[in-house]
């Protein structure tokens with residue numbers, strides 16, 4: 094054994110090197126505050142190991158990146174844990190980096206003869222940032238995709254070569270396979286290699302110059318081993334427990350839905366450690382905020398060793414660093430709170446700013462932006478859960494990728510399309526508030542203005558009430574369309590033309606805009622031209638005060654008409670009603686009791702063509718057709734201007750999209766069954 | 771505040787008395803323990819992911835799932851009366867996260883047997899030697915693998931006499947044909963792959 098040791102020692106000098114490494118003198122003895130450097134090295138090692146194992150399961154291409162990460166996260170043994178450790182260690186690294194940097198500057202460890210090592214440290218910090226940035230994109234999920242896109246778009250601002258720089262990094266003019274292969278090569282290849290090289294230089298120089306500490310009269314000097322080694326190891330062990338804690342608590346690193354270049358992601362934010370830059374860009378022009386300012390700060394950091402030579406230089410450096418950190422923390426917190434503004438504030442502005450129209454407007458903008466952010470997050474979460482369900486149901490992901498599953502899923506596509514094409518008029522919300530899917534737009538009525546005076550004033554009627562512009566701006570709530578419940582509500586005198594307003598708060602004669610009032614509820618025809626139509630008067634005149642027999646007949650009618658929709662969720666009830674004879678009774682009520690057939694066509698009833706055709710009412714086919722062209726004679730084509738503002742979507746929405754929309758409105762695919770596989 | 775005098779590299783002597791040896795030992799011991807934990811920790815989930823394919827298969831076996839399912843190959847009419855013919859096996863295939871609804875997952879040879887040629891015999895088209903796909907040679911009414919010259923008779927047994935070395939460790943891998951469906955004129959086969967190079971037939975899970 095001793096022989097072997099000697100042999101090895103002679104050829105490698107391993108023992109001497111170990112001895113030198115472990116018996117490095119620490120003036121003033123071991124200290125807890127010296128642990129940051131070693132912890133960073135440990136973080137890096139952890140990242141290298143976990144990163145390697147992630148690598149063996151990861152596949153960089155736009156059809157497989159998300160899919161393979163999904164597989165790691167949901168299928169592979171402890172995959173979620175591995176990913177979580179990698180993710181949270183990265184975060185810890187950023188924090189440790191800041192601490193280490195702070196400590197080096199405060200201790201003046203950047204001064205001669207350690208300037209060079211200080212610069213090497215700065216380069217290391219930049220490499221770590223680059224690793225963080227490139228890693229964020231690799232899962233190819235919505236979050237990483239949009240956040241990174243912003244970052245690479247900023248690259249195109251680089252003077253002179255902007256577009257070229259961006260294209261080289263992205264691997265084309267837009268994101269695709271090459272973006273992933275390039276980012277992955279950087280993240281797992283070049284950047285770690287550079288990190289190792291610079292880390293070696295950093296440690297070698299550190300050894301050369303020794304620790305920046307002084308012997309202490311009351312504290313003995315110590316060797317690195319064992320006290321400092323123990324402190325380093327214990328500190329990293331504690332950090333590791335925190336990382337493991339986070340990983341378990343959060344169920345690993347977050348994964349959002351697969352990247353979709355055509356789908357906005359309102360909740361896109363960079364990782365929290367870049368949030369201060371993101372926030373800065375809201376305030377200053379992007380060239381200045383993304384390139385000039387960070388460039389200047391970095392330049393200052395590089396100059397620190399020189400500035401530190403001046404009399405007050407060191408103090409200036411510490412103050413500058415402190416200022417930089419404070420500003421970053423401030424911006425980070427501000428960004429965080431701004432996104433959650435709607436959670437901490439109500440839609441109603443604080444009374445204290447009631448008279449400040451500028452503050453009111455700001456409140457409005459912030460509130461809305463925050464709502465968008467929160468809703469974006471919720472939507473992403475919901476879509477993700479749905480996607481997991483779909484993948485389980487399909488027993489895997491098709492070769493076209495998970496995006497293909499989403500594109501053919503009404504529950505995912507429906508709300509997206511509805512928001513884009515329908516939500517400007519229609520709402521979608523559960524009147525009972527049980528379903529948390531809620532797509533509701535704000536609609537306002539403005540006062541009419543009397544322009545004969547200058548400045549224009551609000552018009553008032555004889556009683557002094559403000560006169561509003563009552564032109565319709567809405568359309569029925571389509572939640573549960575075609576169901577008995579929907580039809581029952583529709584045929585009630587209370588709801589069919591209901592429109593409810595919130596009175597304007599604190600209106601001021603000097604500013605007519607302050608008189609605008611919000612429409613808080615108009616579930617059916619209340620905010621449409623149909624409120625003056627025959628259907629509304631029919632409901633008020635004939636359905637308002639029914640005796641018991643009439644009520645029974647109306648219920649039968651509702652059942653019969655709703656059965657035309659053939660909703661999957663109502664199939665059992667419909668079959669039962671058919672065998673009970675209630676549908677037949679309903680048809681009877683339709684034709685004779687209420688004489689609906691005077692206007693509406695229904696199966697086995699002559700075509701009066703004075704109102705929309707109710708044969709197949711709200712069935713998939715009927716809905717697809719009315720969306721394609723509501724002015725068709727089957728629908729509102731019976732009279733010149735019977736159609737109230739609804740455009741024909743034939744040319745705007747593909748057949749596939751109309752189908753997605755309709756199936757979602759009817760909730761036919763909400764439950765995944767064998768049948769619709 | 772900074773230490774400006776550069777020290778000689780390697781000059782490392784604690785200037786004053788070291789801590790007492792007992793404490794020193796305890797700290798050393800703990801340093802090694804924690805050092806070992808933090809060094810080996812990331813290897814644990816890493817190893818789990820690395821070994822995932824093995825663990826997954828074990829679990830499948832434990833759950834009683836097998837990869838051997840009856841797959842429809844063709845109709846009985848399409849199987850030639852003379853010799854043998856290759857047919858693709860089309861089925862669902864899983865590959866990590868992906869699933870492929872109708873993919874070629876392999877190939878088989880079918881030939882007629884029985885007195886009235888009413889029965890069918892089926893071989894996996896993978897050579898038991900090292901996994902090449904072998905072919906049917908009409909002129910000799912034999913199967914022949916171009917990779918290392920394995921040859922098999924029409925009934926799947928090894929050809930031993932041709933003067934050439936036959937490296938295959940076993941006869942062709944015969945697959946079970948669903949007799950009930952065969953009566954209805956459809957050929958369904960229990961499709962399975964086997965490890966190559968072994969004398970014994972060991973199914974792949």
Ligand code: FES
Pocket residue numbers: 897898899900901902904915916917918919920937938
């Ligand atoms: S693989 Fe067929 S003979 Fe070797």
